[in-house]
Amino acid sequence: MTLRIGLIGAGNRGIDVYGTHLLDQRERARIVAISDPRRERLLHGGQLHSVPAAQLYGDAAAFWAAAPNLRLDAVIIASPDDTHHAHTLHAVALNLPILLEKPIANNPAHIQDLQDRLRNYRPPVIIAHVLRYTPFFQVIKTLLDEKRIGQLIHINHTENIGYWHFAHSYVRGNWRRHDTASPMVLAKSSHDLDILRWFAGAPVRDLSAYGALHHFKAxxxxxxxxxxxxxxxxxxxxxxxxxxxxxxxxxxxxxxxxxxxxxxxxxxxxxxxxxxxxxxxxxxRCVYRCDNDVFDTYSINLQFENQVTATFTLTAFTEANTRTVHLVGTHGEIHGHMAKGEVVVADFRHRTQEVITLSDVTSDGHGGGDRALLLNFIDLLERYRRGELVTSLTAFHEALDSHSMAFRAHQAASRNARLGPVN
Ligand SMILES: NC(=O)c1ccc[n+]([C@@H]2O[C@H](COP(=O)([O-])OP(=O)(O)OC[C@H]3O[C@@H](n4cnc5c(N)ncnc54)[C@H](O)[C@@H]3O)[C@@H](O)[C@H]2O)c1
Structure with missing residues (x-):
């Protein structure tokens, strides 16, 4: 039987990304109800997915009031960051499986609240940390697990946002303000912090961070x-x-x-x-005359509990929009360039170098991660419906560390930014 999905937020992620992949999986899962206050997006999504007009809700309260009678198998929450907490509580009250867009919530209190409420929750809740599903990061993780570079010592990771992408999303767009969205390090990089934690294989012990809104201001x-x-x-x-x-x-x-x-x-x-x-x-709008306040650059140093260290830079001021990573170990090193789909492994023992080229890295969002995450969610739902106990690479509890790392980094950077210039 086809899975019945309720979609909350018919914007870019909800309709353009997950909606597009769901259309390819019509036999397995369909969007049967949508909630979005923007009428044009609601109607656009409804038309694309042939959702009856009576199941298009401009008002989220009306959606949740109707939800118990919609025979939903799951919800996808792809609304703005500051609405995730409330929608998740509604979904939990109905015992529904959830695909929740990252960030889990945009403040630590709401994340703690969800952590408490989801402690013994049985339906699958997965967080859209799509990078874990990309061939690029999976190849690197496998190389680390196989000890191809010996013992991991340090990771140097950069998120090159792209000056045009930053202007679009973080100056003019939805993620420009701390109060309505999230600190930029959470909004853009909970993914990356999650990957660093995954690679390091231990929780973070300590971190220091610097950052500021250097440029996009009056x-x-x-x-x-x-x-x-x-x-x-x-x-x-x-x-x-x-x-x-x-x-x-x-x-x-x-x-x-x-x-x-x-x-x-x-x-x-x-x-x-x-x-x-x-x-x-x-x-x-002119980028110097918007109502934005999120930082345009962070420089973060991390030490994990197993002594692995990392430096993480995320910045607006790059031409490319990609991630680059360099991992050093006792017996080798790995260089990776996500947009090029290239991972290069140097082995000090045998003085060899292997170049791994990943094909087709740009044809799908986030290097193939968006589609893989959605397929993983459908797979989990099918297994959950058969009564299996399911877990996921990006289960709710897996994502928590990355969020606390992001808040700690933002707090440290904010404290340091207030020191002002030192002459
Ligand atoms: N996983 C990722 O890589 C990734 C990438 C980009 C964005 N995101 C996250 O996905 C979420 C959606 O981002 P987007 O780019 O699709 O934004 P968007 O603005 O394109 O879409 C959000 C939609 O939610 C609607 N909305 C607003 N308030 C709502 C409410 N209370 N209930 C229901 N719908 C509501 C808006 O009208 C809009 O159509 C955000 O939390 C964002 O941070 C994740």
Whole structure:
């Protein structure tokens, strides 16, 4: 029997990512009800998945009131960070399996609350730490488990966000503020901290962190800049963050008007539609005149309980949007470049070097991780329905350490940022 899924949040993750993969799995699982306050996204999702109008809910309270009668097998929670806690509580009250987007919640109190309530919860709850499912990180984990570099000593990991991606999501977009979203290190990198914890094989003992919002603020605004890029800004041609360059050129004329990030800017995928949305919409704003406050860079040092150490950098100021990692061990080292799909292992014992090339790393979101996570969730649900005791690589309790690492890093960085410049 086909699994019946309730979708909460019909945005990019809910519809464009999981929804797309679910359409390929129609025989196994279908979206049968959707909750989203944005009418255009609700109708768009409903149409794509042939959800009856009566099961499209603009009001989350109405969705949860109806949920006991919808015969749901599971919910996918893909709404904004600050709504995850409340939706999870509703799902738990109905004893439903959950695919919960990361972060689990955007503050430590809500995470602790869910930790307490889910302690003896039997239905599967998985967190969308999609990186664990990517061939790239799985290959590295296998090499570590096989002791191909001996004993792991240190990890040097960088998340290169890409200046254009940062401007889109963390200056103009949904993750720009601590109060409505999360500290950038949690929103962007609970994934990466989770991977570091997974590779190290032990909880973190101590960490130090630095970070700040260096650039995207009023004090950095060039003379002649205007509130909107298309408003006759005098310095637009020289500005890398120009909305015209990002949406009309890089992701419009040079790629696909209907794909990310333009499908976040507007559902009208014509060049005229995107342009109109930039004229006075949030994604057309000058990056120096938004209401953002999240940091643009963190530099974090970690020591794990087994003496493995790590340095982790995440920054807006890169051209590429990718992850690069260097792991050193007593008998070898590994270099990895996610976007290139390349993992290079040097073996000091035999003085050899192996280059592992992963094919097809860019054709699917997060290096194949999005699809693999969704398939894993469907598999768990089918097994759970057969009465099996199921667990997952990204089960709720597996994700907790990464979240506490992120909050600790943000608190340390905030404390250090308040020290101000030292002359
Ligand atoms: N796993 C990952 O790699 C990854 C990547 C990006 C985003 N995310 C997370 O996924 C979640 C969704 O992100 P997105 O990019 O799809 O954002 P989005 O803005 O495209 O979609 C979120 C949708 O939720 C709707 N919504 C708002 N309040 C709601 C509520 N109370 N109940 C139900 N729906 C509500 C919005 O109208 C919107 O359509 C966020 O928590 C985000 O941090 C995870």
């Amino acid at each position: 004090s950095e605004a060039p003379a002649g800049s205007t509130a909107y890029c298309l408003d006759g800004c005098a310095v637009e041609a020289a500005c890398p963050y120009s909305a015209r360059k990002i949406y009309l050129e890089r992701f419009g004329a040079e790629r696909d008007w209907a794909a990310w990030p333009n499908n976040v800017v507007t559902l009208d995928s014509t060049p005229q539609g995107v342009r109109a949305a930039l004229e006075d919409g949030p994604y057309g």
